[in-house]
Every structure is written in C-alpha cells, then in structure tokens.
Amino acid sequence: MxxxxxxxxxxxxxxxxxxxxxxxxxxxxxxxxxxxxxxxxxxxxxxxxxxxxxxxxxxxxxxxxxxxxxxxxxxxxxxxxxxxxxxxxxxxxxxxxxxxxxxxxxxxxxxxxxxxxxxxxxxxxxxxxxxxxxxxxxxxxxxxxxxxxxxxxxxxxxxxxxxxxxxxxxxxxxxxxxxxxxxxxxxxxxxxxxxxSAEDRVAAAEARAADLAVRNRLARELHDSVGHALSAVTLQASAARRLLDSDPEFVREALAAIEDTTRRTVGELDAVLGVLRDGDAPGTAPAPTLAADLDGLLDRTRAGGLHVSVTVTADPRALPPPVSREAYRIVQEGLSNALRHAGGQVTVTLRVDVRDGHLRITVENPVGEAGGEAGGEAGGEAGGAARSGAAPRPGGGHGLRGVADRARLLGGTAEAGPVGRTWRLHVRLPLGRTA
Structure with a gap:
C-alpha cells in the first residue's frame, strides 16, 4: 500500500x-x-x-x-x-x-x-x-x-x-x-x-521534582543504614567465625553486636519503607543523630574488628537537628567505606570539630596496607566521580555521591579521595543554615 x-x-x-x-x-x-x-x-x-x-x-x-x-x-x-x-x-x-x-x-x-x-x-x-x-x-x-x-x-x-x-x-x-x-x-x-496549561506544566514539574527528591532521600537513607549494617554484620560474623574456638568471649560480643545492629537496622528500614507504602503512615522509628547515637555507632563499628581513633571537640547536643542527623549519616558512610575497603587491619581516624561556623567531619584510613590498597583505589575512583559529577563505575560510588548530596543540601561541601597513602573524606557543614 x-x-x-x-x-x-x-x-x-x-x-x-x-x-x-x-x-x-x-x-x-x-x-x-x-x-x-x-x-x-x-x-x-x-x-x-x-x-x-x-x-x-x-x-x-x-x-x-x-x-x-x-x-x-x-x-x-x-x-x-x-x-x-x-x-x-x-x-x-x-x-x-x-x-x-x-x-x-x-x-x-x-x-x-x-x-x-x-x-x-x-x-x-x-x-x-x-x-x-x-x-x-x-x-x-x-x-x-x-x-x-x-x-x-x-x-x-x-x-x-x-x-x-x-x-x-x-x-x-x-x-x-x-x-x-x-x-x-x-x-x-x-x-x-x-x-x-502553563500552570499545569509547572505544577507537574514541581510534583515530579518533589517526588524525585523524596525518592533520592529514601535511597540515601536505605543505602547508608542498610549498607553500613551489612558491612558491619559481615565483618563481625567473619571475625566471630575465625575466633570461635580461641576467643569465645569475643564471639559473644560479636554476636551481641550483630543482634543490636540488625535490630536497629530493621527499625530504620521499617521507617523508610513506611513512606513508600500507599496508605501507610511513616514509620515511628526516630532518625539517628550524631547527638543520640555516635557512641553506639562507634561501638558497633569496633565490634567488627575495625580500629577507630576518635577526636570529637564539637558538642553533638548543640548541633541543629538537621545537621546532627545528616552528620550522623556522613560519619556512618565514612566508617562503612573503611569497613568495606580497609577491613580490620588498619586504624581509621575520625575527627569531628567546629571551626569558622562549620561542623567539620574528617575520616581517614591508610590505603597501602593489606586489603586497603585495592579498596582505596576503588574508593578513590568513586570519590573522584562524586567530586566531578561523572557517573561512577558500576558497583561503586553511590555512598560518596550520597555524602555529597547531603552536604550540598545543607549548603556545605564534601571532598573524598587519596591524599598520599591515606584515603580521606572531609565534609564541611554550615551551622548557621539548615536548608
């Protein structure tokens, strides 16, 4: 035809x-x-x-x-x-x-x-x-x-x-x-x-932007909470398996840490998924903050065998709630990266202080020791992608991109990458604004 x-x-x-x-x-x-x-x-x-x-x-x-x-x-x-x-x-x-x-x-x-x-x-x-x-x-x-x-x-x-x-x-x-x-x-x-009409198009664009913002926020929450929990539980279970016969006391502590980590993560997961279910109210589990759970986060991380050196000169209780909440997730992601890439063979340094009206968070770990070199290079690639805006390689970079998003939403900055033989995550969050 x-x-x-x-x-x-x-x-x-x-x-x-x-x-x-x-x-x-x-x-x-x-x-x-x-x-x-x-x-x-x-x-x-x-x-x-x-x-x-x-x-x-x-x-x-x-x-x-x-x-x-x-x-x-x-x-x-x-x-x-x-x-x-x-x-x-x-x-x-x-x-x-x-x-x-x-x-x-x-x-x-x-x-x-x-x-x-x-x-x-x-x-x-x-x-x-x-x-x-x-x-x-x-x-x-x-x-x-x-x-x-x-x-x-x-x-x-x-x-x-x-x-x-x-x-x-x-x-x-x-x-x-x-x-x-x-x-x-x-x-x-x-x-x-x-x-x-033009008004309808603007309203539709705003609705899509709001929906996308909610989805991105939920994705960050799931990645940070569940990702950290899985990394910590994996290392805790691995350490408990290796020391099952020689150090029963450590095994009991590791199992207790696994129980506590999974219980908290299930509560956070239920809170996030409640937002996604049609007709369900958001979960009632409170969002973790630096003031409420920094010590618990460090204890659960150390239970996985990671050595963490902490210097906190800022008062977490004096931080604005949005800054405290996002700072907790940033610290959690930094420790999760160290758990995944550096393992338990290195010492991770965490510094939290206030200078020039900004909360500064720095997480550092060596990348040249056993298990850390490859992880540091992979993390460096992802961090570079997060800084430049380029797409990360498959399977990496989402956590650091989430850190950058959290810092940007508060008007701050985030930098991640190798500095000599050290992998360094440095975040600055302004205390005078809670955008």
Missing amino acids: TAAARSLFGRRARLRWIHLILGGALAMPYVLVGSVVVGPITGADNLFGSLTLQLAAFAVGLPLAAVSSLFPLTRPLESGVVRSLCGVDADLLAYGPARTKGEKGRTAAWFTLHLGVGGIVAGMSLAVPPFAAALIVLPFVPALRDDGAGLPGVLGHAWALALAPVAGGVMLVALAGCAAGCGALLARWAPALLGP
Whole structure:
C-alpha cells in the first residue's frame, strides 16, 4: 500500500474517521434542539427536507454544545478519546477537569470543533457513499436510468454513463480525503486545546521534582543504614567465625553486636519503607543523630574488628537537628567505606570539630596496607566521580555521591579521595543554615 493510500485508508485514518463519526453522533441531540428553534421561526413543516434549514439547526445547536462542554468530565473524556483514536501522545493531553477560564474556553472550543467538523463529515459519510455506489453501477443497471429514478437528465447520454463509475470512485476518494484531512487537523489542534496549561506544566514539574527528591532521600537513607549494617554484620560474623574456638568471649560480643545492629537496622528500614507504602503512615522509628547515637555507632563499628581513633571537640547536643542527623549519616558512610575497603587491619581516624561556623567531619584510613590498597583505589575512583559529577563505575560510588548530596543540601561541601597513602573524606557543614 502506497503512502497516499495509507494516509486515506490506513488504520490511523480509519480511527480518526471513527472519531469524526462519534462527533457527528454527539451533535445530533443539539441539532434536534436547534430544529425546535428553527422550525417555528421559519414556519417550515418538514425541517429535514431542506439542507439549508438543517444547516441552520446545526448552527443553532453548536453554541449549546459549547455551553454543555463546561461539564467537568468533558475534558477527561475527550482527551481519552483523542489519545485512543487520533494517535496523539498522551503526554500532550490533560486528563483533569478544566478549572480556569482559559482551560474551560479551550475545552469549549475543542468540543464545538469536534462536533461541528464531525457532524459535517458524518453527514457526508451518510450521503456520499449511496450516491457514489449508484453512479458506479449505473451503466450496468438499466432500472436506475429510468426517468422515475430521479437522476439528472445528463446521465442519459452515453458519454455520461461511461464516466459515471469514474465519478463515483472519485467521490469516494474525495470523501476519504476530506475525512483524513479533517482528522489530521483535529489531531494537530488537540494538544493546543486539550493539552495542559502553563500552570499545569509547572505544577507537574514541581510534583515530579518533589517526588524525585523524596525518592533520592529514601535511597540515601536505605543505602547508608542498610549498607553500613551489612558491612558491619559481615565483618563481625567473619571475625566471630575465625575466633570461635580461641576467643569465645569475643564471639559473644560479636554476636551481641550483630543482634543490636540488625535490630536497629530493621527499625530504620521499617521507617523508610513506611513512606513508600500507599496508605501507610511513616514509620515511628526516630532518625539517628550524631547527638543520640555516635557512641553506639562507634561501638558497633569496633565490634567488627575495625580500629577507630576518635577526636570529637564539637558538642553533638548543640548541633541543629538537621545537621546532627545528616552528620550522623556522613560519619556512618565514612566508617562503612573503611569497613568495606580497609577491613580490620588498619586504624581509621575520625575527627569531628567546629571551626569558622562549620561542623567539620574528617575520616581517614591508610590505603597501602593489606586489603586497603585495592579498596582505596576503588574508593578513590568513586570519590573522584562524586567530586566531578561523572557517573561512577558500576558497583561503586553511590555512598560518596550520597555524602555529597547531603552536604550540598545543607549548603556545605564534601571532598573524598587519596591524599598520599591515606584515603580521606572531609565534609564541611554550615551551622548557621539548615536548608
């Protein structure tokens, strides 16, 4: 089938034709109401015997259609039909009721246009095919050429009979072309008349941004809490397995730490997942903060065999709650990186102090000892990606990117990378703002 034939008789053209026929069907009640008005004014007994009077009734009924389009469901219904039958992209249409004057005006214009053009095409679809079929079979059916058939006298000529089938075919093609053209025009105008307004687009963009922000926050919370817990539990279980026979006391402490870590993590996980469940209230487990659980975090980390040297000159209880909460997650991620990459063979240094109106968090560990070199290089790659904004390598860098996001949301900065033979995470959080 050629492109021209597809444009006239293809699936999309047929569906748009159906859309126009539906517009004509919807226009019929308004035409009947218009005939009630036109009939008494003109004094005509048979309104449907005159094409002029029918068009007049049609013209009177269209304003009534524009008024009825103010019904709230008009725009959602029309948008759904346009998407299904006219092939208009769903993102270009609005599916909520028209609320503002501009939206109601555009909906009224569309509904009137649909019914007006659809009524004309529907009328042509009813009248043209029978007449075209009569012309096509006219040379082969003598009864149609009788004077009583009501056909024009010119069709009695031989040359007219020879051209009658051609004329009939041309009329059918012209009807298809008219329907395809009208359908294409309505499909082109639909986004402008049924599409979202500028306010709708802004509101949708803000809703998507808010949803994305919530998803990113939940992803960070899950990564930091669950990721740290799994790293700590893995090392604690490994150390307990190695010392099961030689140091039972250490094994008991490791198992107790595993129990405490998993219990706390289940509570945090339930709090985060509560936000994701439709109809559920957020979990009641409080978000951990530097003031409430720094010592517990250090104890659980040391239970995994990691040596942690801590210097805290800032008073965690004096920190603003948002800073204390994000600082806890940042420290947790720094210790988690050390657990994953450095193992228990090195000493991790943690410093938390206040200088120049900023809370400063520094986590350092050597990268040249056993198990630390490869981890430091991997971490350095991820940290560099976090600083530069480039995508991290598969399987790494998400935690450091989350640290950078947390610092940025508070108006601070985060730097991570190798400094000589030391892997260093340094974060500065302003204490004067809690953005």
